[in-house]
Amino acid sequence: MNFNFYFPTRLIFGDGSLNTIGKETSELGRKALLVTYPSRTLEKYLHHAMELLHSNGVSCVLFSEVTTNPTVHLVNRGCEIARSEGCDVVIGFGGGSPMDAAKAIAVTAPENIDIWKIYEGAPIQHASLPVIAVPTTAGTGSEATFYTVISYPELRRKEGFSKPQFFPKVSIIDPLLTLSLPPHITAETGLDTLTHAIEAYTSRLASPISDLLAIEAIRLTGKYLRRAYTHGHDVEARRNMLLASTLAGMAITHADTCLAHVIGEAVGAVFNTRHGLSVALTLPAVMEYNCLSNVEKYANITRVLGGNSGQSEEETARRAPSVVRQLIIDLNLPEGLAALGVHESEEVTALVNRPGMDASNPRPADSKALDLLIKGSLSPAMSYWGVGGE
Numbered sequence: 001m002n003f004n005f006y007f008p009t010r011l012i013f014g015d016g017s018l019n020t021i022g023k024e025t026s027e028l029g030r031k032a033l034l035v036t037y038p039s040r041t042l043e044k045y046l047h048h049a050m051e052l053l054h055s056n057g058v059s060c061v062l063f064s065e066v067t068t069n070p071t072v073h074l075v076n077r078g079c080e081i082a083r084s085e086g087c088d089v090v091i092g093f094g095g096g097s098p099m100d101a102a103k104a105i106a107v108t109a110p111e112n113i114d115i116w117k118i119y120e121g122a123p124i125q126h127a128s129l130p131v132i133a134v135p136t137t138a139g140t141g142s143e144a145t146f147y148t149v150i151s152y153p154e155l156r157r158k159e160g161f162s163k164p165q166f167f168p169k170v171s172i173i174d175p176l177l178t179l180s181l182p183p184h185i186t187a188e189t190g191l192d193t194l195t196h197a198i199e200a201y202t203s204r205l206a207s208p209i210s211d212l213l214a215i216e217a218i219r220l221t222g223k224y225l226r227r228a229y230t231h232g233h234d235v236e237a238r239r240n241m242l243l244a245s246t247l248a249g250m251a252i253t254h255a256d257t258c259l260a261h262v263i264g265e266a267v268g269a270v271f272n273t274r275h276g277l278s279v280a281l282t283l284p285a286v287m288e289y290n291c292l293s294n295v296e297k298y299a300n301i302t303r304v305l306g307g308n309s310g311q312s313e314e315e316t317a318r319r320a321p322s323v324v325r326q327l328i329i330d331l332n333l334p335e336g337l338a339a340l341g342v343h344e345s346e347e348v349t350a351l352v353n354r355p356g357m358d359a360s361n362p363r364p365a366d367s368k369a370l371d372l373l374i375k376g377s378l379s380p381a382m383s384y385w386g387v388g389g390e
Helices: 017-026 040-055 071-083 096-111 115-119 183-202 208-230 237-253 260-271 275-293 294-304 313-318 318-332 346-352 365-379
Strands: 009-015 031-035 059-063 089-094 131-135 147-152 158-164 170-173
Touching: 009 017, 009 031, 009 089, 009 237, 009 313, 017 040, 017 089, 017 170, 017 237, 031 040, 031 071, 031 096, 040 089, 040 237, 071 096, 071 115, 071 147, 089 096, 089 115, 096 115, 096 131, 096 147, 096 158, 115 147, 115 313, 131 237, 131 313, 147 365, 158 260, 170 237, 183 208, 183 237, 183 260, 183 318, 208 318, 208 346, 260 275, 260 346, 260 365, 275 294, 275 313, 275 318, 275 365, 294 313
Parallel strands: 009 170, 031 059, 031 089, 089 131, 131 170
Antiparallel strands: 147 158
């Protein structure tokens, strides 16, 4: 019961809240670097946002080079543009990748330093540029975290790391921006939300406040993700999934994530797989490994996701992984990491087995357990128990 809770981001949530972007940005700066990725579905929203910026006296530099897994080199390029153009505010507009890139650029531009050096421990000595986050997917929760996830392709590394300076100053969370998401992206990002929520809820670092945020995100995802997937213009479903994503982001900020993220990010570093899908396909095996470490919480996950209770709390807890596995199947996603072209790899194993990678996980994991978790996540059954785990 000893914990602290700090959350400096102002959240502006609601249908049509994008209309506040001009006013909000003008209170933070006069020239914005708008960080996004090339997307036809986002064009009309970006155009509207730039009109609102202009009408509020904010000039705009568009940086639309972000890729699925933003790299050190992309961040350095954005930093150079921000410095040369004299930008004094950064807007991350899109999914987790643009928001993460925007956070990294906002810190590195005043420092004029490679973002990887900050990951390695270089001090932040200058005030970072303020960040406005505008999520257009309901998945990463980056609008509510102090994390950024950056890849270094030459090192075959992908690291999520935290700094207080990565908190957005303002996040504009407009459910209407998610209505055009295709079903497979809705599914992947929604399962990313669920993975965040379940891992925060069961983490060793969980607190009463993070538990409230996480369990509500789990409940909302269980109730609304299938609806958002099958009926993309269901505004109620989209609204509640975006709320779930934000709540789960707040939860992992304070409770961290567990082994599904450790394995999923290692796989992403080596095989360049999409983050949400990588962690989601790892989650059922990790839940099998962890479920008896906190029977009460895993039984609660089963019930909140609509699974059937067993004859005991332990039996109910053991059913939680299969409830998540069924959701993956219902959303027509690949079953197991092997379906993404991932295979057993010494590089993945080495990344996962680094010291301290299980620090937040509710159950300690040695190299044998981690190897079995990787094998289980590769299999179509997505099962730790299925490859001999206990």
